[in-house]
Amino acid sequence: MTAAIAAARQAGAQIGYARVSTADQHPGQQVDALKRAGCTQVYEETASGKSTARPQLKRMLAELQPGDTLVVWKLDRLGRSLWDLLTILEDMQERGIHFRSLTEHIDTSTAAGTMLMQMVGAFAQFERAMIVERTQAGLKRAKTEGRRLGRKPKLGIRQQRDICRRIEAGELTQADAARLLGVSKATICRLVARVG
Numbered sequence: 001m002t003a004a005i006a007a008a009r010q011a012g013a014q015i016g017y018a019r020v021s022t023a024d025q026h027p028g029q030q031v032d033a034l035k036r037a038g039c040t041q042v043y044e045e046t047a048s049g050k051s052t053a054r055p056q057l058k059r060m061l062a063e064l065q066p067g068d069t070l071v072v073w074k075l076d077r078l079g080r081s082l083w084d085l086l087t088i089l090e091d092m093q094e095r096g097i098h099f100r101s102l103t104e105h106i107d108t109s110t111a112a113g114t115m116l117m118q119m120v121g122a123f124a125q126f127e128r129a130m131i132v133e134r135t136q137a138g139l140k141r142a143k144t145e146g147r148r149l150g151r152k153p154k155l156g157i158r159q160q161r162d163i164c165r166r167i168e169a170g171e172l173t174q175a176d177a178a179r180l181l182g183v184s185k186a187t188i189c190r191l192v193a194r195v196g
Contacts, residue, residue, distance in 0.1 A: 014100075016042035017060055019077045023149050030073040033102055039071050061088070066096030074103040082124045089117060156189070158168040161190070164195045 016034030017108070018027040027044050034042050045056040058076075064070060070092060072078050086177040089099055089108070098109040107113040111125025142149055155163070163181065166172045167188075176193065 003161060012069070013041070013065075014039045014071050015060065015064060016071045017045070017057065017078060018042055018073065019045035019057075020053070030077065033073050034071055035099075037071055037102055042050050061091075062094070064092070064097045067098075069098040069109060070101050071100045071102065073101075075101050075106070082120070083128070086117075086124055090121075130187050155181060160191055160195065164192060167192060 015038065016037070016039035018030035018034060020027050031042050031044065042171070043060040045054055059184040075085060079088055092099060093108070098107070100107045100109070100156070106116055108117055139149060159181065163177050167174060167177055172180070174188045175185055177185070178188045
């Protein structure tokens with residue numbers, strides 16, 4: 001949509017967004033439902049939801065105006081994840097744009113719809129906090145059990161001792177050792193500092 005067309009259309013338009021899924025590569029059913037719901041324009045995305053490049057979504061979000069309503073067939077058509085969905089909806093809310101999901105009967109132009117989205121947001125935030133809490137508890141338990149955390153070392157114990165001995169004896173420089181073993185010079189520097 002050009003800027004002139006965007007300016008000419010009525011404020012408060014119903015704009016649809018349809019996106020294919022892995023299971024359904026044809027958005028026809030979504031488009032039909034959106035048009036029946038009163039959408040004057042429907043943006044069709046052919047990219048999977050897992051793809052971060054969604055040009056039609058980006059274009060549509062840039063062209064939406066305050067008072068417009070974005071309409072989708074189902075919630076999962078808009079966001080790749082709950083967090084992604086809530087981020088998009090929060091941005092739209094700040095811009096004065098409403099949201100409607102046909103299948104879930106959510107309409108943020110109503111008080112009940114706004115409350116429902118706020119509850120969904122609270123649950124998503126709670127879920128993120130629980131994931132962080134479980135991760136921290138798991139790391140703490142692993143440390144108390146003496147398990148090594150992080151990536152496996154690139155060099156084995158025998159390789160570490162041998163390379164340190166050769167550097168100390170002057171047979172190799174740290175840069176030579178790094179090239180020989182296929183690691184960064186910083187890895188060799190840390191190894192020498194730790195062992196030395």
